[in-house]
Amino acid sequence: MANLDTVDIKILELLQQNSNRTTKSIAEELGMTTSPIFERIKKLEKEGYIKGYVAVLNQKKIGLKQTVFMGITLQGHTRSYLEKFVTQINNFPEVIECHRVSGNFDYLLKLVVEDIEAYEHFIISKLTLLPYLGNVQSLITLSTGKETNEINLSRLQ
Template sequence: MTASPKLDKVDRKILEILQRNAKITNAQLSKEIGLSPAPTLERVKKLEQSGVIDSYHAKLNTSKIGLGISTFVQIKLTGHDKESIKTFINAINKIDEVIECHHVTGSSDFILRVIAKDIASYQQLMLDKVNEVPVVDSLQSLVILSTFKDSKTLPVPEDEKLKI
């Protein structure tokens, strides 16, 4: 088995640019990184095939599509066994309004990021879906009042150990 090539300076630059603008043309990307189009495309394909680039997404304006409430919800489960966790995760994955689910340390077991049309819709969602998951012991909602940073751009480390 051969060693994977490392992320070099050009790869990191490609990743930074694509995170800011995934719709950039290969021609424009090649200009920005200083390579011709063919090797640029080859590098992007290598980053995609290796799994470094997972996918491409359109970021939607929540208020323009009628989603006015965003919350974090801290969840405690009734048990911490594999079956309870699996039951919870399976149920949460079926709720479209739950846009993130994180297993965490501390006083809660999970933190969810939930988005809804309004407070009434959010309340109904909590009552009808999240509270009905049999392994949910308690939940605490934190309504997001304002967001001052919502970056989807990850810093790409210069660590020599990063490999693709």
């Protein structure tokens, strides 16, 4: 695919908002028939523009009410240790994101836990067991104004 045209971008925008829409309804919105829309979606999937389709859950309703960010600095920085650290961090079910960053920390983590108590438990019984841990800073989410996975594609047009 040379590049994405207007129709492709529109399809991606719609599927980011609701991936359960029928091909037909997308086709109608774009003033086309189902087949070209169907074929374009398959192409976007095949060529990797679309990584997949997922259900988004209501964390709070499920009992996981607390989001926490952690800035972590390590004391050692050997390659083998960094890799080990990432592997272990990724295995914790509480951790949903783990980014190596430049700036005032080495790593930034995003966690989802039941509540503050569960977070404290995570720190005591899991995190602090990791060696070479340096400075650890917690950012406890009080409220969330925006939290989406939707990438704004208007910039591409």
